[in-house]
Amino acid sequence: MTSADLSDKMGEYELKSVRHNVAFRVAATSIVDAIADDLRARLFVGELAGGMALTETDMAASYDVARPTAKAAIEKLVAEGLLVRGVHKTARVAALGPESVRDIYLARAYLESEVLRRLAATRTVPAGAAQANQDIAAVGDGSALAVVEPDMRFHTSLIDAVGNERVSKMYRSLVSEVRLCMTRVQSLNLLDTALIQAEHEKILELIGAGEGEAAAALLDVHLGRARERLVAALGGRPGPAAELPSDLLPS
Amino acid sequence: MTSADLSDKMGEYELKSVRHNVAFRVAATSIVDAIADDLRARLFVGELAGGMALTETDMAASYDVARPTAKAAIEKLVAEGLLVRGVHKTARVAALGPESVRDIYLARAYLESEVLRRLAATRTVPAGAAQANQDIAAVGDGSALAVVEPDMRFHTSLIDAVGNERVSKMYRSLVSEVRLCMTRVQSLNLLDTALIQAEHEKILELIGAGEGEAAAALLDVHLGRARERLVAALGGRPGPAAELPSDLLPS
DNA sequence: GTTCCAAAAGTGTCTAACAAGTGTGCACGC
DNA sequence: GCGTGCACACTTGTTAGACACTTTTGGAAC
Numbered sequence: 377m378t379s380a381d382l383s384d385k386m387g388e389y390e391l392k393s394v395r396h397n398v399a400f401r402v403a404a405t406s407i408v409d410a411i412a413d414d415l416r417a418r419l420f421v422g423e424l425a426g427g428m429a430l431t432e433t434d435m436a437a438s439y440d441v442a443r444p445t446a447k448a449a450i451e452k453l454v455a456e457g458l459l460v461r462g463v464h465k466t467a468r469v470a471a472l473g474p475e476s477v478r479d480i481y482l483a484r485a486y487l488e489s490e491v492l493r494r495l496a497a498t499r500t501v502p503a504g505a506a507q508a509n510q511d512i513a514a515v516g517d518g519s520a521l522a523v524v525e526p527d528m529r530f531h532t533s534l535i536d537a538v539g540n541e542r543v544s545k546m547y548r549s550l551v552s553e554v555r556l557c558m559t560r561v562q563s564l565n566l567l568d569t570a571l572i573q574a575e576h577e578k579i580l581e582l583i584g585a586g587e588g589e590a591a592a593a594l595l596d597v598h599l600g601r602a603r604e605r606l607v608a609a610l611g612g613r614p615g616p617a618a619e620l621p622s623d624l625l626p627s
Numbered sequence: 628m629t630s631a632d633l634s635d636k637m638g639e640y641e642l643k644s645v646r647h648n649v650a651f652r653v654a655a656t657s658i659v660d661a662i663a664d665d666l667r668a669r670l671f672v673g674e675l676a677g678g679m680a681l682t683e684t685d686m687a688a689s690y691d692v693a694r695p696t697a698k699a700a701i702e703k704l705v706a707e708g709l710l711v712r713g714v715h716k717t718a719r720v721a722a723l724g725p726e727s728v729r730d731i732y733l734a735r736a737y738l739e740s741e742v743l744r745r746l747a748a749t750r751t752v753p754a755g756a757a758q759a760n761q762d763i764a765a766v767g768d769g770s771a772l773a774v775v776e777p778d779m780r781f782h783t784s785l786i787d788a789v790g791n792e793r794v795s796k797m798y799r800s801l802v803s804e805v806r807l808c809m810t811r812v813q814s815l816n817l818l819d820t821a822l823i824q825a826e827h828e829k830i831l832e833l834i835g836a837g838e839g840e841a842a843a844a845l846l847d848v849h850l851g852r853a854r855e856r857l858v859a860a861l862g863g864r865p866g867p868a869a870e871l872p873s874d875l876l877p878s
Numbered sequence: 879g880t881t882c883c884a885a886a887a888g889t890g891t892c893t894a895a896c897a898a899g900t901g902t903g904c905a906c907g908c
Numbered sequence: 909g910c911g912t913g914c915a916c917a918c919t920t921g922t923t924a925g926a927c928a929c930t931t932t933t934g935g936a937a938c
Contacts, residue, residue: 405714406714406890406891407890407891408890408891431918431919431920432919432920433918433919433920441891441892442891442892442893443892443893443920444695444891444892445890445891445892447920447921455706457793457796463656463657463899463920463921464898464899464900464919464920464921465899465900465919465920466900466918466919466920479791479792479793480793482791482794483791483792483793483794483797486738486741486742486745486789486791486794487737487738487741487797489741490737490738490740490741491737494737538737540730540733540734540737541730541734542708542730542731542734542801542804543733543734543737545708545800546734546738546797546800546801549796549797549800550793550797553793657921657922658921658922659921659922682887682888682889683888683889684887684888684889692922692923693922693923693924694889694923694924695922695923696921696922696923698889698890714889714890714930715888715889715890715929715930715931716888716889716930716931717887717888717889717931
């Protein structure tokens, strides 16, 4: 991508920012957010490969903003874990290696399995999660990447359902990386959409039945399979969780 | 506190920053971090009361730095949850009300109880946690505030023991607020040090015995009591968890 | 007393610049 | 020829001053 492309793209953001009391308030409210959002999107798409250097000066020039603005956007992504950087060193796109994938998925499991237990204790089945799962089913086998959005929504709905502001914040600190992993899983076609959807459904059922322990166990299977398959795809040695348990095979 | 006091205090940080290749590298590496650390310390001490406004200009003048530097420090504390601010509004010290306390302690419980379960599954008793608990015992009934540091260390040791980078990061996003709560609990003398220490000990025993469920349950009691007593002290209506279960009463 | 307008205070962003740290390549000496 | 050290380019950290815009506040008019 050339500077010109970036400048063109930035045009929209300038509009949103400068005239942000008009129509498209939905977008980012500040220039920093707009740049961070755009960089994030480009990271998900894979346009910015792992290890690539992102200097403040280049970003400032590309988006036609001052360096401090670019700096703030970069620092935001560093805080999200999508970029890494040391003191006085230029920010680089975080490489998604097998060990990172395991770390991310295990961290998810820690938080989500406990959430399932507590939701099951009160038999609370969040409506948003059920809706999200229906949306997954509606996507069908069209484009695998279209599953990412409702899949993310399913899991965040569960987290948000506990109604704890800080739990949601903690999960959000993970969300960017989770989404990155999911995008990879889907673009590599590592999972069957029907299986994802079926397991989600079962998890909701178990919550409704008050069986938190079983729901947490199923979640571990659900996440574990995705995790180990992605690990394998990235060149790591997959664990046994990569296999597909037959009792949930569709058909 | 006057501007002069702040400027004096800042002198130390300038030294640490400018000459940070000499002796005291341990301190903050950047000016922004130094200011953030100082503000954090003053928040814990209670010098900055809840609701107090912290304008960028004032901070810049107080610490004798440029406004962007002060801005960065403020944004850091906002990210930690110690300050709150809206767009175009001046940052204020987050008020620690009953609902915040419940939110914070419940979020802790979500993460920590799951960690206990997983540690118990492998019967992993972290050495750091045991050490921290001995340090609590050593403090005795001297000054209640001295318990805060080893108490924090006990809990962070447990979290870090799972060896998951992102789990530690998530917990760290909570740590400042947890410490703030703890400081209040101790300065109000809401808990007996011996009880804290005894329950910590029991939790470690249960982990070693592989009884994760029991450890998690005890943690809920442990945190629940502190939570509800602090809620009561802050003017909220305490739940039943504020009571002291007799089976763990010292003596 | 209420409402509206204008000034003041404060934040978001930019430009320009200097200081300090990191890394690279080249010259020099062995 | 090869390793060491130094100088230079690149990049980040921080500052100063400035302007645009927003929120708040105070007063004036009704």
